[in-house]
Amino acid sequence: MSMLALTDTQISTWVASFMLPMFRITAVLMTMPIFGTTLVPRRIRLYFALAITVAVVPALPPMPQVHALDLSALMLIAEQIIIGALLGFSLQLFFQAFVVAGQIISIQMGMGFASMVDPTNGVSAAVIGQFLTMLVSLLFLAMNGHLVVLEVLIESFTTLPVGSATLVNHFWELAGKLGWVFGAAMLLVLPAITALLVVNIAFGIMTRAAPQLNIFSVGFPLILVLGMVIFWIGMADILNQYQPLATEALQFLRELAQAR
Template sequence: MEIVPYLTNDSNVIVFLLLLLRFSGVFAFFPFFDNQMISPSIRGAMIFFMAVLFYPLAHYELGQLSVIDLMIAGLFELMMGFLAGLMLQIVFAMISFSGELMSFSMGLTMASAYDPISGSQRPIVGQLLSMLALLVALSLDFHHIVLQLIAHSLDSVPLGGFVSIGSVEYYIEALGNFFVVGFSMAFPILAIILFSDIIFGMIMKTHPQFNLLAIGFPVKIAIAFVVLIIILPSIYVHFRREIESALFAIGEMF
């Protein structure tokens, strides 16, 4: 019977609500956790379960807070998940950007399909690279590292007291490298497509009867896919380095 007053204590309820909002920011903005294939009801149940599981680690005495203070504290918790998730979203966006460049150069821009992960229409090559990137992230125990960072944040960042200072440098560097890294991933495909266009142009000059649309177009796509298979390991070496630096920056922010 003594547990009922403990659970209904105002301070404990506020701690649980703020912890619930911290996990809500993670499940709403972090890659893999924000998967559109997961229904909102299941995601809400996961957020509640994680808040209950991590509640013993949130040993705070917040005391009495006004409604305005509680709203501001809840906003800080959501902003914490948003800013941390944005770091990882930038890394995954690099892969998507390189995939779109590859699709454009291969002439597969119109070959787009519904992406169940992002919930939008995307080129097929970009979807393939994004799903492989997600598998690489999971192989690095990305989802477990995120939960460990949240557990660490409960000791280093008080609930409702998040202030982001050290993450600005990472955002500037990541946004500055966004196009450079994305273009460098797609550069071998762009180069081989440009080289094949030059060769086909020379063939058209010497043999005007050569049917470029019937022969050249599928040949370019086949060559590009062969090169893509060859360069996939180097692409995901870049991706792994970027995601490790993003996780390190999140650890510094927490």
């Protein structure tokens, strides 16, 4: 009975065709929102990346032939990790816009001190910011945003082939998008900030008209209550605010991956 003989070239080709895509997919899952947070254990993320890799490897373009322990293989692995991290962090910008919006609203309505540990990032964050993060996460999953991310990720192996990707332009594109976070956050909170500014001006006029009125004992709880009412009214239009921002974020993800 003859034994199956495998050469070093065959083994290296199989390893490269499986391991190189797996590093890019794992990097995306480790850095993207929802799946890349501490809410999902690392072991589950690794199993999920392994399952996706096994499912998509037959449909991917041919990988370059490299030896598993060569320096060129390590450079290719580092390239895949950087590309995956760039794609994941580009989505993080979209979610951070809502976190910044929650922080701004909390400060304006006097709830800046109401913070708790954010389980997704492991830091203290305003309660309203955490509420917006959970809301956006549910909307993102309900509208199949995670499937769009997987589609762009798989297509990136064709548009950004292993071994021929240029990373400098992608770094500049991602850095240029940082200002978009603050602009999107200001658009989200502009109605609430305007309403709270009118309330503060009204309290200032009341203080000038009646100096004996203790503005600290009356104004602070009233601004807090009015801020919650304004925030509640603003939630009625959250879907119309979410859709254009999500569309722009996913479009930027496609441009970053040079996908269709």
